[in-house]
Amino acid sequence: MxxxxxxxxxxxxxxxxxxxxxxxxxxxxxxxxxxxxxxxxxxxxxxxxxxxxxxxxxxxxxxxxxxxxxxxxxxxxxxxxxxxxxxxxxxxxxxxxxxxxxxxxxxxxxxxxxxxxxxxxxxxxxxxxxxxxxxxxxxxxxxxxxxxxxxxxxxxxxxxxxxxxxxxxxxxxxxxxxxxxxTQTTHLLIYENKQKYIIPNRMQRQATENLERLRSFGEKKALVIAATGTGKTYMSAFDVKQVKPKRLLFIVHREEILKKAKETFELLLPNEDITIGLLTGNYKQKNVDYVFTTIQTISKCFHEFDKGEFDYLIIDEAHHAASPTYQAVLNYFEPHFTLGMTATPERSDGYNVFDLFDNNVALEVRLHEALEDELVIPFHYFGITDIEGIDLSDVDIDDIAEITKRLKVNERVDFIIEKMNFYGHDGEKRKGLGFCASIEHAQYMASEFNKRGYESVCLHSANSPEIREQYINRLEDDHDQLEFIFSVDIFNEGIDIPSINTVLMLRPTNSPIVFIQQLGRGLRKHAEKNFLTVLDFIGNHNKAFLIALALNGSRYYDKESLKVAMKTGFASIPGCTHIQMDKIAQERILAQIDKENFNSMKYLKEEYFEFKKLNQGRIPYLLMDYVKFDGAPDPVKFIDREKTYLQFVSKVEKNDYINELLQNEAFKGTLKELSSKLPLKRVYEFVIIQYLLNNDEINLEIAKQQILKVVNHVEEDSILHAFECLNQDYYDNVQIKNKPKLVELSNGKLIKTFLLNELLDNEEYRKYIEDVVHYGIFRYEKEFKKEYYGVPHFKLYEQYQMVDAALLSNYRKTHSSFRGSGLLTNGNDYFLFIDLHKEDDIKESINYQDKFIDEHYFQWQTPNSTSQKTDRGKNIIYNNRRGIKLHLFVRKYRKIDGKNEPFIYIGTGDTVHYEGEKPITVKIKLKKPIPSNLFTELTKKV
Structure with a gap:
């Protein structure tokens, strides 16, 4: 005792x-x-x-x-x-x-x-x-x-x-x-010679399932986007094993990866009675079943094959497929199926790589998903406050010459080396990349490191591929003395150095995209490496908060969620990845986030122009341009500001071409109507419109077939509801007056209106209408996957507006009536929309009546007029017994930076206790406990 x-x-x-x-x-x-x-x-x-x-x-x-x-x-x-x-x-x-x-x-x-x-x-x-x-x-x-x-x-x-x-x-x-x-190495070598049994990882399984689905609906092309080192070649071999084509053509851009790809297929298809060979400058194995070739070779001899020679065509590094060389080959062959694979869809030389594969993206795996699925190694990120002598507070982040001048300080080099030695690295030999502000800065860093006994070189875009390869090989060699390569941006993308164990961020971050690209250079799995060490020297420049955007891993963020992520050390980042900022850096970034208005025109313009710079200085005319880059801005924010993306571009670019397009009111109105649906919470309407872009009419049966290309299951009543929505059955009088009619519902079919037909006949108008539709579907697939969510069509922890509940529950009255009240109903579905803070002032007025008790229970107070004796009151307090579903939507604040915040769907729940009259206070037990990180975000005061 x-x-x-x-x-x-x-x-x-x-x-x-x-x-x-x-x-x-x-x-x-x-x-x-x-x-x-x-x-x-x-x-x-x-x-x-x-x-x-x-x-x-x-x-x-x-x-x-x-x-x-x-x-x-x-x-x-x-x-x-x-x-x-x-x-x-x-x-x-x-x-x-x-x-x-x-x-x-x-x-x-x-x-x-x-x-x-x-x-x-x-x-x-x-x-x-x-x-x-x-x-x-x-x-x-x-x-x-x-x-x-x-x-x-x-x-x-x-x-x-x-x-x-x-x-x-x-x-x-x-x-x-x-x-x-x-001693163990000897045994390992012996073991390696034995036959391996390899099973697909989650990414590979998901990709092959999605490819099979697309083929089952008659699609002939698809694209897979996944980070370097996540196993795309294995994935393609698993799919080929499933499809069993008689003849296959595998095209790569660089010869050095061709033999590895061939070996992967030989490993996974050992007993398939298939011959596999190489077609290159040195090997001429044209008559084998599966031909592995470089684009340089096949482009010279493709006419020697029949057009229908190959059943299955695979394009590795598919972002190159827009080039004339690739196009000549791809336009010649007529395979049953073509698969494109890329880690970098943005590198498409001004062309849209998605269009080349009919906008069928079988899978997209970005950095956070790759970390979650353990497709890449974890990283340990240390945000370190730069030395006091470096002042960047009054420098334009694009003034590279001035930034270079201020960073070239001997004391800073000593500080970097001190921190580098303190935190150490994984493995025996340090193999590091240092990302600098300019070539001059990279040369300076290499020179100063060499003076201090750390063998280093500077590599930049003027160096030949042979020189780059020579130094990369030296860095990877455990017995070579070279420890560091300092560069500007040549390693942001496309260069693969698997054994890198240290990354130094030595320049101010001016883009989440570049940050993620640089970080990604060290995340490839390697036998001698368990984690990557990332040291980021954070100065006092006014864009330091962009680091938080990059690390947060979500394109869709608000000020408060970012601050909570910072305060909790980015707790939601998966696996063993560790993010740690020292106190000064953290406070500096939090202060910047507080000060910044993410919805202001000033901020949106800066985001846009930074993105344009990464788009090789070209105007990003299309929404689909934004899905090419991991860490790109959310273009829906630009739409929210100006009603359509083109109107936003017109405003910031003063572009004659766009201004002329927007002179057509029907075209502008159509873009507005389609853009107002973004981001999609239900994909059916856009899939139907996508079909109508190339067909005059669609019936329920064809619509169902098209929708099932995108999702696992759909209710027929929901398809009918989508038809009715497209027919504007649920618009109020003002909406009907102000919105163009794109389709007509007649005898159970949707028919394109003359207006839409006329717009689609114009090549330029068609391009932008198609872009909105493709973007809507692509983003829906990314966020909602293939899952069936039932009716109402709600995904747990997704963001919604009140009016979405009308659409997603097949409400058959005017949808704009779904607003202005905390409780909305459709039959047995009750929708509770709850503000945790009642006032617009986000620092004050916590709502003590409506609150989380813990992760399992929520307390809610009904509207003031609700009595326990009324039908509505009884439905709420005895909901389970009466077959009433209580759907809970919460938001922390009504507005942030002047913009209405969306609600987060936290699922259904049952009343387990109630008290009081007009209003009734009820205690609701959630069907699914809210995840801890979301609970923290919604309840933590920052």
């Missing part, structure tokens, strides 16, 4: 959206007076995440003792060396043998009046601290209690039995690990 009384507090610590062991350790270290760790394993991936807390403890004079072990030889010698650099930490190693294992995972913190002890399953590795399924129990106990005395006694016993981790010990251990690694 006495022992139970000693435990003042206990809690379970797991790695989840709402927290992880790392966060608990960092907090405990910041509060303690001493600490004692006993963990079986410490590797550098985990230790790097604790370096700053250890440094802070050293600064404050807080001492610690750490015991780890040689059990299973898993502890890194490199991690031991790093711990020894801290003057405040004593380190010992428990040496194990075959008979005796060492499994402890205990973290003890001595506080002023008590002890905090965390005991459980986690070692000091990145996955144990952040993402693994781990159970750890945190206990706070009095300092004189029996439990803590037993723990400390056991720690002292292990300490006495452990060896001091001095220099000699670590050298011996390091040599032993190297000898062990050499």
């Amino acid at each position: 006495r022992n139970k009384m000693e435990l003042v507090q206990g809690n379970l610590i797991v790695n989840s959206d709402s927290g992880n062991l790392l966060r608990e350790l960092v907090k405990a270290m910041s509060e303690c007076e001493r600490f004692y760790f006993s963990v079986a394993f410490i590797n550098f991936s985990g230790l790097q995440l604790l370096l700053d807390p250890l440094k802070e403890a050293e600064r404050k004079g807080i001492k610690g003792k750490i015991i780890t072990s040689t059990y299973l030889n898993f502890t890194d010698a490199k991690a031991l060396k790093k711990i020894r650099e801290f003057n405040n930490v004593e380190l010992k190693v428990f040496v194990t043998d075959k008979e005796l294992g060492f499994h402890t995972k205990a973290y003890i913190f001595e506080n002023k009046d008590n002890y905090k002890i965390i005991i459980g399953s986690s070692n000091i590795t990145q996955s144990a601290l952040k993402s693994n399924i781990e159970w750890n129990v945190g206990i706070i106990t009095k300092e004189n209690g029996r439990f803590i005395q037993d723990v400390l006694k056991e720690f002292d016993y292990l300490w006495s039995r452990s060896d001091e981790a001095d220099h000699d010990f670590i050298v011996r251990y390091e040599d032993f690990l190297k000898s062990l690694k050499n």
Whole structure:
């Protein structure tokens, strides 16, 4: 009984959206007076995440003792060396043998009046601290209690039995690990020669399923967009294995990747009775079943094949397919199916790569999705406040000469090297890329690093491909002394250096797109690498907040969600990826976010022109231009500002060509009508319009067939409702008067109006009408996937406006009536639209009646007129019994920066308690608990 009384507090610590062991350790270290760790394993991936807390403890004079072990030889010698650099930490190693294992995972913190002890399953590795399924129990106990005395006694016993981790010990251990690694390599080589059994990852499965769906509806082309290193070649081989074409042509842009692609197919198709060969300058295997060739070779000899020779055509690096060389080949062959694959759809030389593949995107995997699916390695990002001597506050971010001049400071080089050495890197040899402001800056950095003993080179666009390849090979070579390549932008895209383990961001970030491209250079999986170290030196320039946009990973953001993400260390980022900013950098960025109005014309223009610059200076005339880039602005914001995207471009560009187009009121009105639907919450209407772009009429049966190309299932009543919506059945009188009629409903068919036909006959008008339709469908597929959401058609945690509920529940009265009230109904569906803060002032007036009780329960107050005795009152308080579905939509604030905020759908719930009259206060249990990160975002005050 006495022992139970000693435990003042206990809690379970797991790695989840709402927290992880790392966060608990960092907090405990910041509060303690001493600490004692006993963990079986410490590797550098985990230790790097604790370096700053250890440094802070050293600064404050807080001492610690750490015991780890040689059990299973898993502890890194490199991690031991790093711990020894801290003057405040004593380190010992428990040496194990075959008979005796060492499994402890205990973290003890001595506080002023008590002890905090965390005991459980986690070692000091990145996955144990952040993402693994781990159970750890945190206990706070009095300092004189029996439990803590037993723990400390056991720690002292292990300490006495452990060896001091001095220099000699670590050298011996390091040599032993190297000898062990050499022995294992031999075994690995033998194993590699055996037949592998490879199964598709989630991305590959999803892509092949979507490709099969598209083919089943008669589509003959498709595009797959996925980051470098995510397994696109394997995916194509899995699809080919499924389709079993008699003859296949695989075209690549560069010969060096051709043999790898061929080997992948040979590995996955070993028993298919297929011959596979190369068609290049050196190999002429034209008569094999599956021909792997370069565009340079096939473009010279494609006429030697029949047009229908190949059933299946694969274009790797499909962003090149718009070039005349590719077009000559692609226009000649008539395969049953053509697959394009690219990591960089933006590199299409002014052409729209989506059009080349009939706007069929089978899959798009961007950075955050690749991290979530573990298709790339995690990164550890450290945002470091630049030295005081660097002042960029009064410099235009495009004034490269001035920025270069201010960054060329010896003291800054020393600071960069100091931080680089402090945080370290994964693996033995440092292999780094440094991104600079200009060629002059890159040359300066390479020169200064060389002076300080870090062998470096500068590479830029003037260097030949041969020179680039030479230095890349040197950097990748473990035995070469080259440690760094400094560049400006040649590594933003397309260059693959798999073993890169360090990225230095040495210039002000002026674009989330460029930031993501540079970050992505180091994320490819590699046998010698578990994580990428990213050091970002954040100055006081006025666009530092763009870093937060890039790291947040969402194109669709608002000021408050960004601030919460910053405050919580971007908790929603998946896996072992770690984002940490020092206090000054964080406060600086938060202040900038607070000050910035993301909806102002000034901000939107800056976003647009920065994007235009990355579009090689060309005006991005199409909405589809924006989906080419990971990290691009959301063009719907431009539409919201000026009713259509072209009107926004017209306003900021003063462009005669666009102004002339917009003189046609019918064309402008049609663009407005279509653009007002974006972003789509239901795809049916746009799929129907897409069909009508090339056909005069559509019936329900054909509409269903077309819709099923995009989604798994659709209700026939919902298709009919879409027909009625397109026929303007649910518009009010003002809408009918002001909106063009594009289709007519007659005898169960939708028929194109003369107006739409006339517009589509004009090539220029057609291009922009098609663009809005394609963009709407593409974005819907990206955000909603193929899923069927039922009726009402709501996706959990998606954003909605009130009027959307009318459309998505097949409401058959005027839809504009769905506004102005917190409770709207359609039959047995009750829609609760709730503001958590009642006033426009986002700092004040929390709504204490309508609030989250926790992740499972929500308290809501009915409209003032609702009585328990009325039908409506009974439907709310006895909803489950009466078959009433309560749909909850919440938003934190009504307006941010003068713009109405959307609501977030948090699902259905049942009333479990009620009290009061006019209004009734009800407690609703959510069918699905709200995710912790969203709960934090909606409830946390910043």
